[in-house]
Amino acid sequence: MAEGKALSVLLKGARLGAAALLIVGSLSSLLAQWRNTLAPGISGFDLAHPEVPGDDPATLVATLEASAAVVEPGDTLGVLYSAADSNQVFVAFRLAYLLYPKPVFIETYAEAGAADEFARLRKRGATLILVLGGSALVAGETEALPAPGPGASLFRVRGYAR
């Protein structure tokens, strides 16, 4: 009986505390929504490109736009990226999304193996190859195009040049 009474008191206290906690939390959440809706700059993300991660969204956007602009009808883009760098992962996946239905072959590379993956992309029929990082590891039978962004290199496979 005493146990039941104690549990009841505990629950009443918990109810009051929880209600107060939730109402404060709710108002705080509304404040966060208000802040993000009316003054999104405060939260730090780029209003024009809220999907772009990292500290330097403008550079990633520039890389995406410059890479997409080079792709011509009939091109098949291959992208080599390192899975260890989330900005590179973003660019690779985002290009596949933006360029769909144009096929985009994407391959990850390890530090020492970019040349193998590069060759594999060529073998699969990629006519343009974007290498994110690791550009020094690839060579031969390709024409280097202007770099679409810092740390990114773009190659047109010879024989496909327009």
Place this chain on the structure above:
Amino acid sequence: MNQWLMASLGLGLTWALGFFVAGALARRSGPAEAAAGFPLGALIVTLLGMLLLLLGLPLARNPWLVASIGVFGIASLAYRRWGRGASAGSPSPPPRASQGDTALLALGAVLLLVQLGLLAGGMLRIPAIADWDAWAIWAFKAKAFYVDRGVTRYFAHGDDYYFTWPARPCLSAFYQAFVYTCLGREEAAAVRLVHLAFFVSLLLAFFESLRRAVAPGAALLSTALFASLPSVAYVATAGLANLVLGTYLLLATLSLERAREAGRFGLAVAAGLLLGGAALTRDEGLVLGGLIAVVASFSLPGRPRLGPAAAAIVIAASCSLPWLLLVAPFELWDLRSSWWSVEVIARAREHAKDAGEILRMAAVELTKPVEQTRSSPFEEWLGVAPAWPLFGLALLRVRSLRESSPLAWTSALAAVSGLLVYIAGFWLFPYQDLDWLRDNWLYVFDRHALSVLPLAAYATAVAFAAGAPED
């Protein structure tokens, strides 16, 4: 303008179609049917799209709309015949508002309206799909289905699009493609509008379920509090499927409970369709849905009523069939090979030593504040997201409500079972080491758990808002 009118008509048709089906099955038309309208309609439109593809027709506007309007016509006839009959009613009338309750009603209404207004305002201000998974998985699939008028090219290049998990069911993406076809273009704002419609359905279902157990003011205030949980508010319009799955699971649980109370087979069929929606929304939907059907059968004292649960599971599994038939011809890389092998048993034994640590890590992930920019200053200050700890506290109380609010008891059991299913999944996963498991999979457990959060939040609200034991 005409394009948005077409998209609005598509959304309206979806809701009306689902409402008529829900009404005909429940033999009544009330808030519960209104809440189920959009999710049920989205399921039916999605199934129709899949059937068109299986018949060799494209996912173009005309065939898809004509098929949907045809089913709408049949559903409206069924609704006229059965949907406006006597109320299925609950054995005990819902609690009435008291004087003090009116203040809660007003506070709840203001909070809810402000929250919905802010969500809509946020969408208008920044319509882009900002969340990584939302564009890289769900919006990607929707774009592919819309651009290709089908699934073949996307599946055929599944290896290149491995990051979108091609073989996984994706009701919300498929339905987004329907809205794109109505609109005539791919549009981020339309994606967010679809998810807002699902969210409004969820809130209405949440309120309607609560209204059966507590006074209207407490029900509305609890609904407003649920809507403003940072994790919920962020995902509500982000374009992810977690809360869509949560909507189907809550509605199905409510429907199963009403089937038990009213003894109406039609409500079990409605529950089956809603569980089918869950099965088509995410991989784990069928497992969680089946679990809920079983829990709903055994949660209350007395002889378990297996018939409605069995019917619901069969219907839910049938809803998955068209997707499986579409996927089957393609060899798609998937996680399933990790599960359909005897290695799972070996892994279970090998990982037994990690079980305690996995539980601890899961608890940490569940209670962390949302990392995205929309986290609440309160949670950041507290360092803890209080929703799940409060559910833990509510479990102390909820068993005593088995008689007066069986839905709360069933929901609590279903939420706990659902969490355990996810944790078992982590435990049986072929991970390299625990750090790898945490950094690659467990870190999004709070997001996965959103599928059972509506059930947990419902049980929590009833536990705290219903009268104390001696009242």
